[in-house]
Amino acid sequence: MTNSILINNGRIIDPSQKMDSIGSLLIVNGRIAWVGDNNDKLPASDYGILDAKGLIICPGFIDMHCHLRQPGFEEKETISSGSRAAAKGGFTTICCMPNTNPPLDSQGMIDYIKVTATNEGATRVLPIGCISRARAGKELVEMGELAEAGVIGFSDDGEPVKSSRLMRQAMEYSLAFGLPIIEHCEDTLLSENGQMNEGIIATKLGLCGIPNAAEENIVSRDIALAELTGARLHVAHVSTRGSVELLRRAKEKDLNITAEVTPHHLTLTEDRVINYDTNAKVNPPLRTEKDVETLIAALKEGVIDIIVTDHAPHTDNDKLCEFALAPFGMSVFETAISSLLKLVHQKQIDIKLLISKLTAEPAKIIGNNFGKLGTLTVGETADITILNPDIEWVVDVNRFVSKGKNNPLNGEKFKGKVMATIHNGKFTYRDDSIKPRAKV
């Protein structure tokens, strides 16, 4: 077999080209060489064939928000294990948050991530740099140098930038590099000691609640600062209906603001915490049915631009403890697309919209500094995800590639999963049932 492979006769969905048709796609030497519906016109004669009948062929997914834990927390995840888990989840580009130890606040650290990812990664790994040195919220990182080193934006994720003045300075200073400030919006005075969504479930469980207002306060502040400075603001993991309302108004003013939402905030509610399931402990917390409905509507409306995983792996021991002592976060690379496809099967969102929020839309936010991402355009790098939207499977965290087994969906039945992922023309994940054959 040569370096060529034909993905034959699938449903090709590429929102970047407004494409949705049955056809085939030829990869030659790591690039997309041809896309069409008539194999007689193929520009090559020697290639392997992957039969994609009944499958969806789309651009490789882009995750603009995940935690790979390396360096510092390699027992939870590494760039190698995390990127392989991402590949299994259909991702070909992932952006890692800088809350490592040491944090990604210097050129040397960014280089370390890039080198490690090149050597060991199964996906493209694009680092996000800190906003403040050591994520301490006191002074800015050397943004210019980090921009040059190849970060896609700046964030102190895990923590908000508490000082409004520092946030203003970060926004102003970042303007010169055209990169977004990605904010974890949380008023930590309002969320202090909080373990889950504030409301009747927290009351029943005797857990300290985190009110919606804790998020909305900082969303509101940051929108005001974005308006003041003209900077690019990207609001991380939106979880409340109030935030959606604030974002809608900001977007009506044509501010330079984008926003993201996670699969779990789109599909799960605070009820998951009943029985003190520490795997359902996540920040921002799972909210209510009303919030979930509003988030789905906001995704359709475009108020929320993209879907990110916020993959946050932890060890079993981290989570096997008192609820209040358990860390926040879920390991979701390997369930993200399946839980999102549930929304498609329930006819809450369209498959094309879903794919767009995982491909073309995040590509727009990241820009073209790293090549043209999130597209099946001929001539571009072959980053491709192949889905079977109808296959049924049951989540078994023990079969996760990720080191983090902390996922509240264990044992749940889903319809639809990733069958294969191709990055730079090579398989980075392939379901056992997918076997390319030689052309006869």
Added chain:
Amino acid sequence: MRTIQQEKRVSLDGKRGIPIDSVWQHKHILDLDDFTPAEIELVMQTTDAMHEILSRPIKKVPALRGKSLVTLFYEPSTRTRSSFDLAAKNLSADVINLAASTSSVLKGECLVDTLETLEALGTDIIIMRHPHSGSPYVAARHVKAHIINAGDGWHAHPTQALLDLYTIRQHKSKFKDLKVTIIGDIKHSRVARSNIWGLTKMGARVKLCCPFTLLPMGLDKSHGNFPDIEVEPNIDRALKGADVAMALRLQLERQQSGLLPSLREYTKMYQLTEEKLAHAKDDVIVLHPGPVNEDIEISSSVVHGPRSLINQQVKNGVAVRMALLYLLSGGTH
């Protein structure tokens, strides 16, 4: 064929009691939210039987002989712990008392490891108090022993609520439509939460009275997840027509954390006094889970007055806990 002798019954006095098997469904006692009214009634009746034992000159029966029981306390406690200790000893169990302050917990041992150690030692029943809500649920999922929650964070204190119910039952003819007013720091109170479950399950009408900073969220609407209760911030109105007034301990640090402007104002507005009790029914009874801050949440004169059942509650605590240990262990003797 089943004979009466084979049936498990509460029959310590040799008389025919109520059958346990058909009513009692609990392996653990974590909270009252999953108790049926019939189970609560069974606890009450079993407690009656235990009272009889406590009135004997030798207060000891062999019901738990050969069983080992550990009290695992991560928080200080006088009455709950000594009450469980006594209850277990009266039933002839072997008791080990573990306090976090004198155990490997101080060396950083995590909860699950401690529980596994107790399991390896062959512990049958673990009685657990913990500052974090939900910790007994971790224990119940993780070890084979029976777990009794002796208070977890803000969440639950089911044995306290059961002894409160028992104390009320000694003085009131029925729970149905009984008006119970709970006054004080509801938000941080496991006693209030468990009492809300227990009382409402038995048909009582619960009213909460506190400043809104001490009220948990979400009670304004009707939910499937929590009983419907009334909230009345004015203590005079809250006590109007009450059959039972229950004052809760105010942790003095609540004022420091900004939830109250001053203890002075709290005392003035929410202290349970003779004057405020005048709004309640003439035969109102007064409960407090203890320890009491006299003249903060409740006046000295009420604590020591004729309506106060505070010492009665402590006394009933032993009998209720004997009943629960007996029921948990299968009630076979």
